[in-house]
Amino acid sequence: MSELVRKDASELSALLSAGEVSAVEVTQAHLDRITQVDGAIHAFLHIDTEGALQAASVVDSKRAAGETVGSLAGVPLGLKDILATKGLPTTVGSKMLENWIPPYDATVVTRLREAGIVILGKTNMDEFAMGSSTEHSAFGPTHNPWDLERIPGGSGGGSSACLAAFEAPLAIGTDTGGSIRQPAAVTGTVGVKPTYGGVSRYGAVALASSLDQIGPCARTVLDTALLHEVIAGFDPMDQTSINAPVPAVVAAAKRGDIKGMKIGVVRELGGEGYQAGVRQRFDEAVVILESLGAEIVEVSCPSFDYALAAYYLILPSECSSNLAKFDGIRFGLRVGDDGSRSVEQVMSQTRAAGFGDEVIRRIMLGTYALSAGYYDAYYGQAQKIRTLVAQDFAKAFSQVDVLISPTAPTTAFKIGEKLDDPMAMYLNDIATIPVNLAGLPGMSLPIGLAPEDNLPVGMQIMAPAMADDRLYNVGAALERALVAQWGAPILNSMAGV
Amino acid sequence: MSEAVISYDEVLEQFDPVMGLEVHVELGTRTKMFCGCSTEFGAEPNTHVCPVCLGLPGALPALNKIGVESAIRIGLALNCKIAEWCRFARKNYFYPDMPKNFQTSQYDEPICYDGYLDVDIDTDEGRKTFRVNIERAHMEEDTGKNTHMGGATGRIHGADYSLVDYNRAGIPLIEIVTKPIEGAGKYAPEVAKAYVAALRDILRNLGVSDVKMEQGSLRCDVNLSLRRTPQDELGIRSETKNVNSLRSVERAVRYEMTRHAARLLAGERVIQETRHWHEDTGVTTSGRSKSDAEDYRYFPEPDLVPIAPSREWVEQLRAALPENPAVRRARMQELWNLSDIDMQTLINAELLDLVEEAVAAGVSVDAARKWYTGELSRVANEREVDVAELGITPAMLARIEELISTGALNDKLARQVLEGILAGEGDVDGVIASRGLAVVSDDGPLLEAIKDALAADPSVAETIASGKLQAAGSVVGAVMKATRGQADAARVRELLLEHLGVSE
Amino acid sequence: MSAISRDDVVHLAHLARIDIPSDQLDHYASQLDAILEAVATVSAVDTDNVVPMSHPVPSTNVFREDVPGQSLTANEALAGAPAVEDDRFRVPRILDEE
Numbered sequence A: 001m002s003e004l005v006r007k008d009a010s011e012l013s014a015l016l017s018a019g020e021v022s023a024v025e026v027t028q029a030h031l032d033r034i035t036q037v038d039g040a041i042h043a044f045l046h047i048d049t050e051g052a053l054q055a056a057s058v059v060d061s062k063r064a065a066g067e068t069v070g071s072l073a074g075v076p077l078g079l080k081d082i083l084a085t086k087g088l089p090t091t092v093g094s095k096m097l098e099n100w101i102p103p104y105d106a107t108v109v110t111r112l113r114e115a116g117i118v119i120l121g122k123t124n125m126d127e128f129a130m131g132s133s134t135e136h137s138a139f140g141p142t143h144n145p146w147d148l149e150r151i152p153g154g155s156g157g158g159s160s161a162c163l164a165a166f167e168a169p170l171a172i173g174t175d176t177g178g179s180i181r182q183p184a185a186v187t188g189t190v191g192v193k194p195t196y197g198g199v200s201r202y203g204a205v206a207l208a209s210s211l212d213q214i215g216p217c218a219r220t221v222l223d224t225a226l227l228h229e230v231i232a233g234f235d236p237m238d239q240t241s242i243n244a245p246v247p248a249v250v251a252a253a254k255r256g257d258i259k260g261m262k263i264g265v266v267r268e269l270g271g272e273g274y275q276a277g278v279r280q281r282f283d284e285a286v287v288i289l290e291s292l293g294a295e296i297v298e299v300s301c302p303s304f305d306y307a308l309a310a311y312y313l314i315l316p317s318e319c320s321s322n323l324a325k326f327d328g329i330r331f332g333l334r335v336g337d338d339g340s341r342s343v344e345q346v347m348s349q350t351r352a353a354g355f356g357d358e359v360i361r362r363i364m365l366g367t368y369a370l371s372a373g374y375y376d377a378y379y380g381q382a383q384k385i386r387t388l389v390a391q392d393f394a395k396a397f398s399q400v401d402v403l404i405s406p407t408a409p410t411t412a413f414k415i416g417e418k419l420d421d422p423m424a425m426y427l428n429d430i431a432t433i434p435v436n437l438a439g440l441p442g443m444s445l446p447i448g449l450a451p452e453d454n455l456p457v458g459m460q461i462m463a464p465a466m467a468d469d470r471l472y473n474v475g476a477a478l479e480r481a482l483v484a485q486w487g488a489p490i491l492n493s494m495a496g497v
Numbered sequence B: 001m002s003e004a005v006i007s008y009d010e011v012l013e014q015f016d017p018v019m020g021l022e023v024h025v026e027l028g029t030r031t032k033m034f035c036g037c038s039t040e041f042g043a044e045p046n047t048h049v050c051p052v053c054l055g056l057p058g059a060l061p062a063l064n065k066i067g068v069e070s071a072i073r074i075g076l077a078l079n080c081k082i083a084e085w086c087r088f089a090r091k092n093y094f095y096p097d098m099p100k101n102f103q104t105s106q107y108d109e110p111i112c113y114d115g116y117l118d119v120d121i122d123t124d125e126g127r128k129t130f131r132v133n134i135e136r137a138h139m140e141e142d143t144g145k146n147t148h149m150g151g152a153t154g155r156i157h158g159a160d161y162s163l164v165d166y167n168r169a170g171i172p173l174i175e176i177v178t179k180p181i182e183g184a185g186k187y188a189p190e191v192a193k194a195y196v197a198a199l200r201d202i203l204r205n206l207g208v209s210d211v212k213m214e215q216g217s218l219r220c221d222v223n224l225s226l227r228r229t230p231q232d233e234l235g236i237r238s239e240t241k242n243v244n245s246l247r248s249v250e251r252a253v254r255y256e257m258t259r260h261a262a263r264l265l266a267g268e269r270v271i272q273e274t275r276h277w278h279e280d281t282g283v284t285t286s287g288r289s290k291s292d293a294e295d296y297r298y299f300p301e302p303d304l305v306p307i308a309p310s311r312e313w314v315e316q317l318r319a320a321l322p323e324n325p326a327v328r329r330a331r332m333q334e335l336w337n338l339s340d341i342d343m344q345t346l347i348n349a350e351l352l353d354l355v356e357e358a359v360a361a362g363v364s365v366d367a368a369r370k371w372y373t374g375e376l377s378r379v380a381n382e383r384e385v386d387v388a389e390l391g392i393t394p395a396m397l398a399r400i401e402e403l404i405s406t407g408a409l410n411d412k413l414a415r416q417v418l419e420g421i422l423a424g425e426g427d428v429d430g431v432i433a434s435r436g437l438a439v440v441s442d443d444g445p446l447l448e449a450i451k452d453a454l455a456a457d458p459s460v461a462e463t464i465a466s467g468k469l470q471a472a473g474s475v476v477g478a479v480m481k482a483t484r485g486q487a488d489a490a491r492v493r494e495l496l497l498e499h500l501g502v503s504e
Numbered sequence C: 001m002s003a004i005s006r007d008d009v010v011h012l013a014h015l016a017r018i019d020i021p022s023d024q025l026d027h028y029a030s031q032l033d034a035i036l037e038a039v040a041t042v043s044a045v046d047t048d049n050v051v052p053m054s055h056p057v058p059s060t061n062v063f064r065e066d067v068p069g070q071s072l073t074a075n076e077a078l079a080g081a082p083a084v085e086d087d088r089f090r091v092p093r094i095l096d097e098e
Ligand SMILES: [Mg+2]
Pocket: B105, B140, B175
């Protein structure tokens, strides 16, 4: 393995700007690494060798010409296949879009390109981002580099796995109910779901519009912040994006000082249903935070007990509408058009053939929850619980600066283990969902390996809206202490792929 | 196939009609409601489209400020309340001309609500004002356009397949819905027509739409039900879609009244359904039955933030509204001292604006009316264009009138001046110069011409001299002919009588 | 008691335009039923006087100026379409519902 792929984005950035290595070399090293390991990992659905090398050489020429380039220029990245890329396939992990090539770039993609970040390819995901394991990709599962028999989390399992397998130092994910944070937790990487509206959603294929958020993924807190800064900010193409200065996330990630901070442990997110090793590592991390000068407070958010149920009403409802456009008329798959069938029949056959079981289940559930006579009891009630969840957060944040919990109740489970039990799968998101409902930012970072299975455990940090910088401040402090304790980043203890 | 109907008088003997009118108006914004694509009519197919209005995966709507502003202005002109806070909603149903398979619309939170529009109709007791109450006016977006291919008719039934152009998809629409219109009785068809006409005038006056019914920028759906007496509950209604001319609105109401009545009298139920209006045959036919009503699964549009028009903004827009067309007409009729018929003639010919501009430019009301309803209408008719498109400006008319009043032009010459302008020969003075159209004001040549004319028909002098002054006309005519119209006819007459020693 | 019947699945499948084979209707009915039972716990919460939250960020009046932007060319617009004729999207025959 080339030494270059072990380096994190900040290190690569320093080497690149010092001229010690070229962007083409860095990119080629990662492409080679992908060739070497991705057969076993399957983090990527599409690898854009030509485009990546081209983008890298543009960065090299700019540097050679003395032009100013972004600090991450020339650093490679894995892009979740949910973001529209002009001229590059965008499948959302679905047969429905197997051959679709968008005529436009998502805003985040435009910003990545403008920053000179090299897009290596599109990463695997649960179909339409529905799942917590990446097993629901129509193109086969992604394997967790820690144990190829296990899931890399989901829906952004490709993005988390490509980081853990050293195929890319940066990745982009989307998080509707935990799809950045839970994969980060089970692969020993870092992932942030920014404040809702902090990053433009324009060009991200929508799952649940009021919950979806694009976010940065990396192997370190600082790298995640650097990427966060590139993609965040108001976009006139997304009128739900926030027109305010981006929180100073990079400065916070460099600071890492939590002396005097109040940190709340959420009583409802932990305890029963959480794996013993997850709880153990979490409790140890809390002690570390305290030793770093933070005051630890237990807080209660009673409505979180209903967050999962509310989420599984809101998400299917919005997705049933968002996914209506996949009908075989303007783009994507069309099935059954033999000249004899009506457009309605062709639409119905196309949707049956193009969508996987989980997608169909959620569309049907959402159709039900929105239908006449049920709206108030289901969707309407779920939206009210959303308000209660937000109120619980507001109350908690009147007492503490950030909240923490384990990111996921368990470490990575085995591929196939929960496939036939949708509700068991849904329980994976139990700790990550509340911030999506309230539109708040959340981070997951590795806090060690569970003693019983030697698999990574993640801690979730949650902050008030537009206080994303607090995540990075706390995360950086904890990361520094943990790496000092372990002697090396947690990923170094992973057996080679 | 058409259904049984009964005579209109018979309907009125036994039933009371209740109407509901839904009008969709396409706004004349430069860009679509949720994206920057042009709204221009008649472009090549699928050239005014983008990821947003094609509903491509990942695209998001971005609300057009002028779309919202127009909605508020329309609401204010219709005496509506303007919501302090409202949202868009998604109306979910599948149709191939609708890119997202939901329409971004408004549901239980329309931006404008509770308004009214007063319309005048002619009744047996003269002209009367009828108030139409308006339930709501809300914002939404248009669909694409299907062309049905194959089959014989070009209609949806029998077509082999369809072709879709999404240029129209996403063009802003305002849907204006009346409350049930009750109490119109036998005048229901006239009220419906008058309402749509008045609404059209208001929208045009606001400048928010070109309101061309024939191009579909103003479309009307007619809901109708009958009941035995005004005290009864509302009957089952039919919903006739896309009634796209004023005359058709009137006819469709009348037809549906006679059709409903025939069914009810035959002991059948009226079916709640969508019906199609056929302009050519003047009947409606059954479309989709509402018994299997679509469940639209409305919910608040999460991709657009709520709209909370500030009261300052609303009041600014209210203050800047143009005068209501009906109020303006009443004011002008009084100012110009016109009869109802004369006023109606101007209104029907859509000449009010032009006459007003001409008057403002200095033309007398009578002269302006005469020019526009007479010569200019005739030419416009011949050329199949609107009078306004002829290129005769109010300033030109004012100049012509000025020259007539000084005697430099007469009516006949003035018409020649217009002819020259229309032929592109220049402005008023330019045409006069190039055609040499000045009135012959020197009495000498005129007197010569009079003598010539009298010489040609000596008996006429005697006739005139005997007091039959009307005979002077033929001499004047002959003189005008001889001078190729460049004489002042009144002066010729004067000179003639003077010459013969006859007084008026 | 089962909240979702086989007929409900047929109805939902029609509304959602998904052609579900009849031998899978019971399978979907039981799965949807299980999920619904789990999420129906929301009804246990007292939400009197609670305002529903449709948008996580409380902003209003975000508008775009009425200024033309970039459209696609017809070729770009049609490039991903399953069937095209005459620069338009070709779709199977459209029937009003019977
Ligand atoms: Mg409508």
